[in-house]
Amino acid sequence: MQRDQTGDRSRESGVEGSNAADAHLPSPVSRLPSSLRPGFWFALPALAVIAAFFVVPVAAALLLSFTDFDIYAIADVRTLRLTWGANYVRLIHDPRFWTALKNTAYFVVVGGPLSVATSLAAAMLLNTRMLRFKGFFRTVFFLPVVTTLVAVAVVWRYLYHPRFGLLNYGLAWLGFQPVDWLGDPRWAMPAIILMAVWKNFGFNMIILIAGLQSIPERYYEAARLDGAGGARQFRYITLPLLAPTFFFVTIMTMIGYFQLFAEPYVMTQGGPADATLSLVLLMYEEGFRWWNLGFATAVAFALFAIILTATLLQFGVSRLRAQPGG
Amino acid sequence: MLSTTGGCERHKPDATVEMWAMGREGEVVERLLPELYRRHPEIQVRVQQIPWSAAHEKLLTAFVGDSMPDVFQLGNTWLPELVALGAVGAIEPQVMDGLDLDDYFPGILDTNRIDGSLWALPWYVDTRLLFYRSDLLAEAGYTNPPRSWDAWMEMMHAIKQHGGSDHYAAFLPLREWQTPVILALQRGAELLREHDQHGNFEGEPFRAAFNFYVELFRRGLAPASGDSQVANVYSDFAAGYFTFYVTGPWNLGELQARLPAGLNDRWTTAPMPSPNDTYPGISLAGGSSLAVFRGTRHEASARQLIAFLSEPAQQVEFYRLTGDLPARRTAWESDALRQNTRAQAFREQLQALRSTPKIPEWERIADKIMLYAERAVRGDLTVDAALAALDADVEVILEKRRWLLRRRDEG
Numbered sequence: 001m002q003r004d005q006t007g008d009r010s011r012e013s014g015v016e017g018s019n020a021a022d023a024h025l026p027s028p029v030s031r032l033p034s035s036l037r038p039g040f041w042f043a044l045p046a047l048a049v050i051a052a053f054f055v056v057p058v059a060a061a062l063l064l065s066f067t068d069f070d071i072y073a074i075a076d077v078r079t080l081r082l083t084w085g086a087n088y089v090r091l092i093h094d095p096r097f098w099t100a101l102k103n104t105a106y107f108v109v110v111g112g113p114l115s116v117a118t119s120l121a122a123a124m125l126l127n128t129r130m131l132r133f134k135g136f137f138r139t140v141f142f143l144p145v146v147t148t149l150v151a152v153a154v155v156w157r158y159l160y161h162p163r164f165g166l167l168n169y170g171l172a173w174l175g176f177q178p179v180d181w182l183g184d185p186r187w188a189m190p191a192i193i194l195m196a197v198w199k200n201f202g203f204n205m206i207i208l209i210a211g212l213q214s215i216p217e218r219y220y221e222a223a224r225l226d227g228a229g230g231a232r233q234f235r236y237i238t239l240p241l242l243a244p245t246f247f248f249v250t251i252m253t254m255i256g257y258f259q260l261f262a263e264p265y266v267m268t269q270g271g272p273a274d275a276t277l278s279l280v281l282l283m284y285e286e287g288f289r290w291w292n293l294g295f296a297t298a299v300a301f302a303l304f305a306i307i308l309t310a311t312l313l314q315f316g317v318s319r320l321r322a323q324p325g326g
Numbered sequence: 327m328l329s330t331t332g333g334c335e336r337h338k339p340d341a342t343v344e345m346w347a348m349g350r351e352g353e354v355v356e357r358l359l360p361e362l363y364r365r366h367p368e369i370q371v372r373v374q375q376i377p378w379s380a381a382h383e384k385l386l387t388a389f390v391g392d393s394m395p396d397v398f399q400l401g402n403t404w405l406p407e408l409v410a411l412g413a414v415g416a417i418e419p420q421v422m423d424g425l426d427l428d429d430y431f432p433g434i435l436d437t438n439r440i441d442g443s444l445w446a447l448p449w450y451v452d453t454r455l456l457f458y459r460s461d462l463l464a465e466a467g468y469t470n471p472p473r474s475w476d477a478w479m480e481m482m483h484a485i486k487q488h489g490g491s492d493h494y495a496a497f498l499p500l501r502e503w504q505t506p507v508i509l510a511l512q513r514g515a516e517l518l519r520e521h522d523q524h525g526n527f528e529g530e531p532f533r534a535a536f537n538f539y540v541e542l543f544r545r546g547l548a549p550a551s552g553d554s555q556v557a558n559v560y561s562d563f564a565a566g567y568f569t570f571y572v573t574g575p576w577n578l579g580e581l582q583a584r585l586p587a588g589l590n591d592r593w594t595t596a597p598m599p600s601p602n603d604t605y606p607g608i609s610l611a612g613g614s615s616l617a618v619f620r621g622t623r624h625e626a627s628a629r630q631l632i633a634f635l636s637e638p639a640q641q642v643e644f645y646r647l648t649g650d651l652p653a654r655r656t657a658w659e660s661d662a663l664r665q666n667t668r669a670q671a672f673r674e675q676l677q678a679l680r681s682t683p684k685i686p687e688w689e690r691i692a693d694k695i696m697l698y699a700e701r702a703v704r705g706d707l708t709v710d711a712a713l714a715a716l717d718a719d720v721e722v723i724l725e726k727r728r729w730l731l732r733r734r735d736e737g
Contacts, residue, residue: 071686072726074390075411079730090722095715185704271501273701288383290690 065297074291087298097299099274100282101306103189107278108257108310111193116253118197119204120246124238126205127212138209142202149199153266156195157182182268185275192263192276199263200256204249211245212238247318251311258307279303342370343627344395346385349378351399351449351614354647355635362634369627389413396622397631399449402437402615407686409440415620417444422633429638429654433611433679440684446615447636448653450644453609454504455675456599457571457581459563461592462489466569471596475538478570478599482547485569495547496570497559498539500703503696504610505572509535511680512600512607518720522685523728525720527695528713535601536699536709543703550703560584563593572598574612578668579649595671597678604678611679613653651676687723694719 066084067073073080091097122141126134144152159166160181168178181191219237228236239246261280264270270277270285279299287296347355352375359371374395376384382404388394389411400408408414417438419425427435430448438446456471463471466485472478482495489495498505510517515531518524526532543550549568563571564585571577581593600607616632618625634640641652642660651672652658658673682688694716702712 068726070726071386071407072410072730074386079726081729185706269501271700273704273706274697291386 061297061300064294065301067294069292069294071291083294087295088302090295091298091302096274096277096282097302100277100279103275103277104258104260104279106189107193107196107260108254111196112250112253112257114193115197115201115257116204116246116250118201119208119249122201122205123208123212127209138206141205144199145202147199149262150266152195152199153263157267160191183272185273188268188272188275192267195267196257196260196263200253204253207249208242208245211242215241243318243322251314254310254314255307258303258310279306341368341624341627342372343397343624343631344372344374345631346374346376346381346395346398348376348381348399348614350648351650352376354644357647358635358640358643361640362631365634366627366630369630371631385413386411394619394621396619396624396628398617398619399614400446400617402434402446402448402611402613403682403688403692405438405445405615405617406440406684406688408617409445410686412620414445414617415622415625417447417618419444422629424637425633429656431653431655431676431679433681434613434653434676437611437613437681437684438615446617447632449614449616449635450641450648450650451653451672451676452574452576452612452614452651453672453675453679454508454572454574454598454612455606455609455671456596457563457573457577457593458596459566459569459593462566462569472599473605474599474603475601482542482570483545486547489566489569491546493566494549494568496542496572497562497568498542498548498572500550500700501696503692503699504612506536506539506695506699507682507692508572508598508609509539511610512598518683518685518691518724521731522683523724523731525691525717525724527716527720533709533713536702536713539699540702540709564589575649575651575669575672578666595668597671597675606675606678608678608680609675611681685727687727690723691720694723
C-alpha cells in the first residue's frame with residue numbers, strides 16, 4: 001500500500017512538471033491547428049487511398065441504391081430515376097430475397113458452428129502431445145483452403161453424383177436409399193455446407209492451434225493434480241483461455257459465411273429451384289447478369305445491415321459472458 | 327483526324343479491325359481470313375477470343391468502359407439489349423458486297439431485325455430439335471419419329487413401359503428455358519402482350535404448353551433432376567437412360583465424338599413434333615450473329631469483314647471447321663452439308679422458326695420462365711400458381727419499359 005501511494009504521488013508530480021514545462025516553453029506543434037499536425041500528414045496517404053477506394057465507392061453505391069440504375073440508364077443517363085426507397089420496398093416484397101436470406105441464414109446457422117466445431121476438434125487433435133507427424137497433418141488439413149474452389153467443385157460433384165457418387169455408394173452399403181445431393185432442393189444446402197466446412201475448416205484450425213499453444217501447460221498440470229478429467233480440463237481451462245481466439249474465429253467465420261457465393265455459384269448456380277440461392281449470389285445476378293445496379297446495391301446494403309447486426313449481437317453476447325457471474 | 331483518308335489509314339497500325347468471337351468460333355475464325363487478306367490487302371483483323379460464359383458481361387462492360395471491338399459475335403437474343411444501349415450500328419444491305427438477304431432462312435434473319443432495321447447478320451444457327459435413339463424407339467415399336475404431340479406422348483409411354491422404371495423416355499434439362507418456350511410457341515402463344523409491356527403467361531396457349539411440359543415429368547417420362555445430376559449426358563445417352571433429347575446442333579459433333587463407335591447408326595435427329603397438323607413444329611430461332619460497333623473508326627473494313635464471313639463459301643468452310651450450321655440456304659446445297667444426314671433435320675427445322683420477344687428484358691424473363699417451370703415440375707407450385715407468379719414477376723421486370731414507352735408517346 002505504502003509503495004502504491006508514493007507511486008501515485010510521483011506520477012502526479014510528473015504530470016504537474018510536464019504541464020509547467022509546457023507553460024514556459026510552448027511547443028510549436030501544439031499551437032498549430034490540429035489538422036496540420038505531423039500525425040495527420042503521416043496518415044494522409046492511407047486516408048486518401050481509403051477515401052478513393054472505399055469511402056467514395058461506398059457512398060456512390062448508397063446513392064445508386066436510391067435510383068433505378070439499369071441497362072437503360074447506361075445507354076442514356078436521362079432515363080435514370082430517383083426512386084428513393086423503392087428498391088428497398090421491392091426487396092421486402094421480393095420472394096427471392098427472402099428465399100436468399102433464408103438460405104444464407106441456414107448456411108450461417110448450421111455451417112458456421114459446424115465449421116468452428118470441426119476446426120476446434122482438428123486443432124485439439126493436432127495439439128495433443130501423443131500425435132506424431134503433426135506438420136504433415138497440419139498441411140493436409142490446410143490443403144483444401146488453398147486449393148482452387150473450381151477444382152474442388154469438380155471433385156465434389158462426382159462425390160455427390162446420385163448414381164455413381166462415392167457418397168451414395170457408401171449410403172447404399174449402409175442400406176440407405178440414394179440421395180440426389182445437388183438435384184434435390186432439400187439436400188442441396190446440406191451438400192453445400194458439407195463441402196464448405198471441409199474446404200474452410202483448415203484455416204480456423206491453424207488459428208485455434210496457435211491459441212491452444214499459448215495456453216501454459218502448468219494450468220493443465222495443476223488441474224490434473226486436483227483430479228480434473230479431460231472433459232473438465234476442456235470446460236474450465238481450454239475454453240475460457242481460448243475465448244479471445246475463439247471469439248475472433250467465430251466472428252470472422254460468421255462474416256465470411258454470410259457472404260456465401262462461390263460454392264453455389266460453381267456447384268449449383270443457386271439451384272435446384274433456388275434452394276442454394278444466397279444473398280451475394282442474388283446480388284451478383286441482379287448486378288452483373290441483368291445490370292440492375294440500383295437494385296443490386298440495395299441488396300448489398302441490406303446484407304451489410306444484416307452482418308452488422310449479427311456482429312453486434314455476437315459482441316453483446318460475448319460481453320455478457322465475460323462479465324463475472326454473467 | 328477528319329482529314330485522314332482511307333488511303334492513309336491502311337498504313338497506320340491502328341487500322342487493324344478488332345474482332346471478338348466466342349469459344350470455338352474464336353479459335354478457328356482466323357483460318358478463314360487469308361482469303362479476305364488476299365482480296366483486300368488493306369484490311370488487318372485481330373481476333374480476340376472470348377469464353378462464352380463471360381461473353382455477355384464482357385460486351386456490356388466493354389461498352390460501359392468505352393473499349394468495344396469493331397466487330398463482334400453475339401448471341402442473337404442479346405441483340406435487343408445492345409441495340410437499346412446504342413452499341414451496334416444498323417446494317418445497310420445495299421452497301422454490303424454480295425449480300426443477298428433473301429438467301430437467309432427468314433426466321434433467323436428476323437431475329438436481327440428490330441423496329442424495322444437490320445442490326446446484325448446471322449452467322450450460324452442454333453435451333454433445337456429432337457435427338458433420339460432410333461434403336462430404342464424401334465424396340466418400343468416405332469420406326470418413324472413423332473410428327474405430333476399425341477404421337478410423341480404415345481411413343482414416350484411405350485418406351486417407358488418397355489425400358490422399365492430406371493429408364494426415361496426423354497431428357498429435358500431443367501435449367502434451360504428453351505423447351506417450355508418452344509412448346510408454347512408451337513401452341514401459338516404470344517409470350518408478351520400489348521407491345522411487350524405485360525406478360526401473357528396465364529393465357530390459354532402458354533398454359534396448355536406448360537401443362538404438357540410439366541406432365542412429362544409428373545408421368546415419370548423425363549427425369550426431374552437438374553443438369554448437375556446427369557453428370558454426363560453423353561454416357562447416359564449411350565447407355566439408353568433416355569431416348570429423346572431436345573437439344574441443338576452443337577451436340578451433332580459432341581455426340582459423334584463421344585459416343586462409342588458401335589452406336590453410330592443407332593441415333594439420329596428429327597424436327598420437332600407439333601401440336602396441330604403442321605409439320606415440323608416451330609422451334610426457336612437461336613444462333614450467333616455478327617455486328618459492327620456503332621462507334622467504330624474502321625467502318626468500311628468492319629463491313630467488309632462481316633460481308634466476307636457471311637459469304638456462302640465461307641459459311642461452308644466454317645461449318646467444316648466448327649460444325650456450326652450455316653444461316654444461308656445456298657450453303658446448305660454444298661456436298662459437305664448434304665452428306666450429313668443428321669444435319670438435314672435441321673434444314674427442315676430451319677423453315678419453321680420463331681424468335682423470342684425482341685426486348686432487352688427478354689433474358690431476365692426467360693430466366694424466370696426456367697425458374698417457375700422448375701418449381702412446377704418439382705411440385706413446389708401448381709401450374710396455376712406458377713403462371714400467376716410468373717406474370718407478376720414479369721410485370722415488375724417490364725415496369726421501366728412501360729415507363730419509357732409512355733414517356734416516348736407523351737413526347
